[in-house]
Amino acid sequence: MSAGTFTPAPGRAPMRTIIGRQIRMELLLTARRGEAVVLAMGVPLLVLLGAGLTHATNLPTDDRLGFVVPGVLALTVMSTAFTGQAITTGYERSYGVLKRLGASPLTRPGLLLAKTAAILVQIVLQVIFLGLVAVLVGWRPQFGDILPAAGVTVLAAAGYSGLALLLASVLKPETTTGAATLIYVVMLAVGGIMFAAPDLGTAGWFLLPLAAHAQALRDTLMNGTGIPLSIWLALGTWAVVWLTLAARKFRWE
């Protein structure tokens, strides 16, 4: 290796460039999947405007936007990190896309990194867009606790991603699509987005991560009261459990 030490390795493109290309490709593919974009943006937008501006549902507060908008942001994170990712990964696995790209110089860890980064970029763009729309229609958040809000969002996204990859690894793609959609609808119904979540006490945060995440965002962005330890614990548990199981069960083909 003596001569090659000081010359660029002839046989490789830099890993950063490769992963950067793959991230752009993931985002382009997402943009081309119309139904994924509708699910990721359309439904939250509809809920935001419907439940936030009209009296279509009963809320436990008079500040409708203050209740609904944090819930909608949490819902967006779930739809992108969980529902969208589970469906996409399930099909990509069965079509051989994961195996093929993992076989290229992108490598398997590179592919996972690119997918994670693409999901994060998507979430950031969606949250900014929905936040702007909400501010336009009268939402007035406070930004003193923005860091804990971001932290709890990363935890939630990690847990959703873990569950998505796990489902995509153990179920057939059609079943994954069904299960992911069903979980999305159930969470939307009882997750405390359009109505108050069922009061299950602390156990509720462990059962309904969407409700926990939504409440954490309300506490930080609206009330400035900080996030209860039980919510940190609940979302932390989701992240650890699902990511561990996903790492153990993940299949490339």
Add this chain to the structure above:
Amino acid sequence: MEAIEVTALRKTYKDKEAVRGIDLTVARGEIFAMLGPNGAGKTTSVEILEGHRRRDGGDVRVLGEDPGTAGQAWRSRIGIVLQNTDDAADLTVAEMVRHVGGFYPGPRAVDEVVELVGLTAKRNAKIRTLSGGQRRRVDVALGIVGRPELLFLDEPTTGFDPEARRQFWDLIRTLAGEGTTILLTTHYLDEAEALADRLAVLADGRIVAEGTPATLGGRAAAGSKVSWQENGHLRTEQPADPSELLRKLATDGTDLRTLTVTRPTLEDIYLTLIGAQR
């Protein structure tokens, strides 16, 4: 240095020994074919060579490195055409080739690759709209876009029509002519015979024969089979030297209008080899 050197390779799945001690050497620039029935261990062996499966035993060197630990630089020197990809991508052929080409340091031009695999007319078609055989050609395009030194092809022509298969064979010969080492697995004996410099037959996790298409399994030394009709019955003999039998038949007035003299085909040899394992 050889392109591939394998000694005593072993792999066991839960309860099945898929590969039980394979020794294999492929020289640089060679086209080497692996034949064998389903479940013989072809794909498992190839995936270990590609660095996608861990082996349980044995020593493996591919382009001088152990595929189990080799990094990205090594990966960009090999090309892989997997079995059974069914990519329903929303990308067009040209986009996908350009994208994957970007992972390599000195990729071939997109149009050149598309032309090589005969998809110029489908250049801007989304991959999901292609037929099975056309998608297979996309797989091949992605395997060669990075100018690999060593190309793995796992049953590359499954689903091709005869004309596409001939075109594909020409492509493989072109690549080999440029110095690419090629390891292919196939079910098709005519494909192995047409392409391979050397081949190995796998059965039940072992190599049961290895050689050139002309000599595999004692084919060169095997006797000819002489058949003819006599009194309405088919007679077949397999003499060590057919000359004497033919002279005798010609002189004793046997009707030889139905005479055939055949050498064993690669398929005959293959079936004998596989049959002996069952």
